[in-house]
Amino acid sequence: MRTTFLLYIFLLFSYGAYSQEYKEKREKIHALKVSFITTELNLTSDEAAKFWPIYNEYEEREFVIKHEKMRKIVHQLGEKDINKLSDKEALLYLTQLEDADEELFLLKQKLVKDLKKIISPVKIIKLKKAENDFNRKLLKKYRAKRRD
Template identity: 35%
Template sequence: MKRFFLTILAAAAFLSTAQSQTVAERLKAIRAEVYTRVLNLTPEEAQNFWPIFNEYVDEKESLQKQLRPEGQIDGMSDAEVEDYIKKYFEVRQKEFDLEKELVQKLRKVLPARKIAKLPKAEREFRESLLKRLQELKERRQQRRGRN
């Protein structure tokens, strides 16, 4: 979970340099490219897949925002930490239920083999973001070296 947020944060920093598109638009475009390729979506499948998947992503992001602690965990009282732990597992259960719901909806528009490739598509999406961030970091270091 922590790694996911760091990946997205880093991607946001990287993509903030894109002048013609917002960060969210750029992330969405990268995700669309990777998922379409990995799942090998036909145009008709893509037309049916993306509204369902985008709704899922929005709902999952909303759930993940609930997990952000109000402050530093070390600064919380024992009762607040207990509440946070309880909330953590409640949100994780909701995420699991949301993923099951996604699969049920996708069964109506995609073959099972393509649905089974969703975790691979997500991994490749994250790897793509990390690769782009590394390339940006290297370009920045090269520019600093020239000055």
């Protein structure tokens, strides 16, 4: 009983430490991204004050869709032998993935619509490029770190 209790406490603290470390890394990446995008878009202080609340809300909702909805579906598929799925089961998974994709698409459309009121279309295109460039640099850094 005591061993089980100690194991439970250890697992609880381990998970808490991992969760905290993940949160800190995510916050650091977010700060770097904010800095990168602000520089790339050359936002005025007025634009930045209006831009970031909209963009941050978009990112939060995008994170939920990608990491809670889509990851859950992919995880469920990973636990099954895909060759043994019935057409009915496969169709259900496809529908769930399509729904999540559509939700992401609509979210991106809303972002662009909202940003058009704040920044120029050229800056919106620069935002798309800055996001891609930032993600590429982050991935390159991650790969280099894994090689070391």
